[in-house]
Amino acid sequence: MLLERSLLLQRGLFAADLVLIALAWVLAWTVRFEVLTPPEWVSLGAYLGFLPFVLVVWGGVFLLSGLYQTRRAQRLPLMVFAVARAVALGVAASVAALFFFREFSFSRLHMLLFGAISSALLVALRTAIYAALRQARERGHNVRRVLIVGAGKAGQRLARAFQHYPWMGFEVVGFLDDRGDAVDAEPADPFYPGQEAAPRVIGPVRDIGAVLDRLGGVDMVYAALPLSAADKIEAVAEACTTRTAHLCLVPDILGLDLLLNSRVSDVDGLPVIHLLDEAPFDVRQIVKRAADVAFSLAALVLTSPLLALIAAAVKLSSPGPVLYRQTRMGLNGQTFEILKFRSMPVGVEAQSGAVWSRRGEARATPVGAFLRRTSLDELPQFLNVLRGDMSVVGPRPERPALIEGFRHQIPGYMLRHKMNAGITGWAQVHGWRGDTSLEKRIEFDLFYIRNWSLGMDVKILFLTLFRGFVHENAH
Known part of the structure; x- marks a missing residue:
């Protein structure tokens, strides 16, 4: 009985969605050619002739996207995201189909309006159902x-x-x-x-x-x-x-205390439980990467006069190259060469070995000491972001030689490599940088990975402006 009732509700919702899609198609035409100033008037009949194909395409996309799977415990934000994803796929499929339809040119503005209106109608329907079911269940019905x-x-x-x-x-x-x-x-x-x-x-x-x-x-x-x-x-x-x-x-x-990005997938129908994994690839990862590229390009362009001035100061302060390259470990243990403005005389680290910088040490040049205190030596790492080695926000990468010791001393240390390394991070804006507690740094890094969101990245960037550049632990 429960299964039959669920199937009936799913079929009813699917039919209602098709009605709303047709309504959105007509409303988009009305707004485009009746409300807005049209470059030329196009009859509604021409668009209605294409509507059956749209319904078939969108219905198939919605079914394949899993929009009608029974999710009694699904929360409203996830439902809105599922609808938005299905609509985006439907619009993409429609636009691809229109490429082969040559009778006349469809309005691109109409397609944009269609996507926006259909999203609003589909979400409104589900929100109404969600509210009705919530009230009914809180009263003891349908429990x-x-x-x-x-x-x-x-x-x-x-x-x-x-x-x-x-x-x-x-x-x-x-x-x-x-x-x-x-x-x-x-x-x-x-x-x-x-x-x-x-x-x-x-x-x-x-x-x-x-x-x-x-x-x-x-x-x-x-x-x-x-x-x-x-x-x-x-x-x-x-x-x-x-x-x-x-x-x-x-x-x-x-x-198990050290779970990270745990999820369930399947291999040929066999359920597979992921206990330790990197964040699954989704639209948020695409947005994060696009934001990284855009932000890095803007940062490099806006700071180009400053970069040139720092490069000249480094070159004149001591002999050697302007940039310093150092091997670091990033996502999934992959190594890359991180870029910094050189802050030490050439060959100093060959004598001391791989060690953390400490307050009051004499290894840095006068210019280099200033660059470290203000974190300006990190600016070339925006080039690492453009190359895909790093992200703007993420756990700070460390040298493999130091990691060999840390991985056995600090529980969960290697889990920080389940996410792309960053120029700034949750630990850095809270002061855990330089020669500070490694345990606290890992605690903050893992908190960031487990709770990562695009909004959290924006918050970290905002905090970096006030806490990230000049800090008592930057040396």
Whole structure:
């Protein structure tokens, strides 16, 4: 019944989307040729003749994009992003198809308006459905009863999520756990504060069948068990196969402290859990790269007089090249040559070896010491960004010779290479640079990687203007 109802709702939503797409096509024509000043008037009939093809293309794109997959727990921002992505693909497919349609030239402004209006209508429809379902579920309607097997960190966090977001429509009827009443509440969860009551354990895992029969009407069973409990997971699955409850596996891997970009993919239908991985490639990565290139080009052009002045000062202050090249480690352990304005006499580091710069050291030239204090020696690294070696914002890259020692001393040190290195970063704007605590620097780097967003990059750039150039730990 639940599956049939879900399919009915999906088909209804698909039909409604096609109606809205047709409406957006007509509205875009009206705005383009009736409201705005047209270069020439084009009949609505010519555009309506192409509408059936548009509906076929957009319907196929929407189905293939996964827009109608059941996501009861999907949050509104993710839904808006999914619609925007599907619309962008639909517009791209339509424009590609129009290339082969030679009867007359379609208005590019009409296509832009069509994309904007269709996005607004599709999001408005889903927002209305979202609001209606949220109100209904908060009143106790359309609620799915959930039994959680495993009262560990994963199980308790799952229950807190259901409690924190009642609009998802999940009611936890209890936990199954072999520890019984000895299960304690997990420490305060920063994701769901204020929900620290110990879970209600209603039986051991082996009683899964009897519990399901006794409770009756359990819609979902979430097996939140550790990977080592394969026999228990199998027993839970066998119990669910003889009943109507759906089974979902939530591996309890929260005991592993060094998870990074964990996600699930598949290989020929086999589910694969990624525990340690770089950030998955998506549209945000494209935007970040485009912003890196644009920002670096602008920085190099605007600071070109300053760059020329610094180059002359470095050249006149001591013999040797203007730029200093040093091997650093970046994304996924790949090495590259980082560029800096030379701040030391040639050959000094050959005598001292690979060491961090320290306050009051005598290795730097007078000009070089000034460049280090003001971080102006880092400006040539915008060339590294243009070459793709680095990003404007990210963990600062380190020398491989030093990393060999750090990787064994600092837990999680190598995880900072799961993201492209940067000129400035979250650790730097908080003062963890130069000869400061390496542990705190890694803590801030990993926080940035786990919580990265385009907005966070903008915040770091803004803070760099006030904290990043001149700092007591810059030397």
